[in-house]
Amino acid sequence: MHCRLRPIVKSLVSAGVIMFALGATAGFAAAPNPCAPAARSGANPCAAKNPCAAGDKVDPKRVTRPKGYKPFKADRATLVKQGEALWKDTKLSTNGMSCNTCHVNNAAFAPTFAKPYPHMVAMAKEKGGVKQVHLDEMVQFCMIVPMAAKPLKWESRELAALTAYTGRLQNKFKPNPCAAKNPCAAKNPCAAKNPCAAKK
Ligand code: HEC
Structure with a gap:
């Protein structure tokens, strides 16, 4: 019974x-739902707790270089300098993060970062079905997914600057041999390196 x-x-x-x-x-x-406006525009600030796990797929068109694309041109050193400031600027995101929040001291970069672009990046493949990305496309990807923001204008100084600075980081990047040895960490870089998840 x-x-x-x-x-x-x-x-x-x-x-x-x-x-x-x-x-x-x-x-x-x-x-009034604070998540609603951004959710409508495709970015989800609620995903901030685990931005990489944010379910939504990314329309590959939003992260693919447009036809006839001419990146903003300026003196390289100036762009790198401006890019470094943007790299630490939390105003670029809608969730209080900057690029630096996740990538400080090269954190969250998988060993793929050491390879010349274009190359495969797991996040781009999973979220956008994109097999290969250029560096500026990957900047746009991180703007949309972990930063929960709109992509930058393709021919903007900001995108050129962030790309130049990230390229500088790439030149100095040495893949972490431990990460490579641990295939699980590589397959799920977000879980391993997500600073927000650690706070839970
Ligand atoms: C919430 C954390 C987070 C934030 C914030 C973030 N990223 Fe990322 N980013 C990641 C993760 C995780 C990966 C690894 C993706 C992979 O390998 O699948 C990544 C990958 C990248 C890559 C590709 C590395 C490669 O393997 O080629 C670039 C470039 C990059 N991020 C740039 C940026 C820039 C620029 C910003 C700021 C606009 C930014 N990221 C903000 C988490 C973040």
């Missing part, structure tokens, strides 16, 4: 939970 009742109790409980969840969602929809 006792045992027979259990499933019923269980289903009642879970029905209650579902009703509660539905009620909560409905309530949220009516109340």
Whole structure:
């Protein structure tokens, strides 16, 4: 008897939970939802807790160089300098992060970063089905996925500067032999290196 009742109790409980969840969602929809505007534009600030795991796929068109693309040109040293400032600028994101938050001391860079571009990057492949990316395309990818922001204008000084600075980091980058030895870490770089996940 006792045992027979259990499933019923269980289903009642879970029905209650579902009703509660539905009620909560409905309530949220009516109340101003801080996540809604960005969610509509494709970026999800709620994903900030684990930005890499953010479910949404990325439309490859948003991260692919446009036709006839002419990157902004300027003196390389100036671009690198401006890029370094942008690299640490949390205003570029909608979730309080900067590129530096994740990539300080080359953190979160998989061994692929050592290879000349274009090359395969796991995140781009998983989220956008893109087999190979150029460096500026990868900057755009991180703008959209972990930074939960809009991509930069393709021919903007900002994109050229961030690309130049990231290229400088790449020149000095030495893949971490431990990361390479641990295939799991490489397959799921977000889990391993996500500074936000650590706070949980
Ligand atoms: C929340 C953490 C996070 C933030 C913030 C972030 N990234 Fe990343 N980024 C990653 C992770 C994780 C990867 C590794 C993806 C992979 O290898 O699959 C990555 C990969 C990259 C790569 C490609 C490396 C390669 O293997 O070629 C570049 C370039 C890059 N990020 C640049 C940036 C720039 C520029 C910004 C700021 C606009 C930025 N990232 C912000 C997490 C982040």
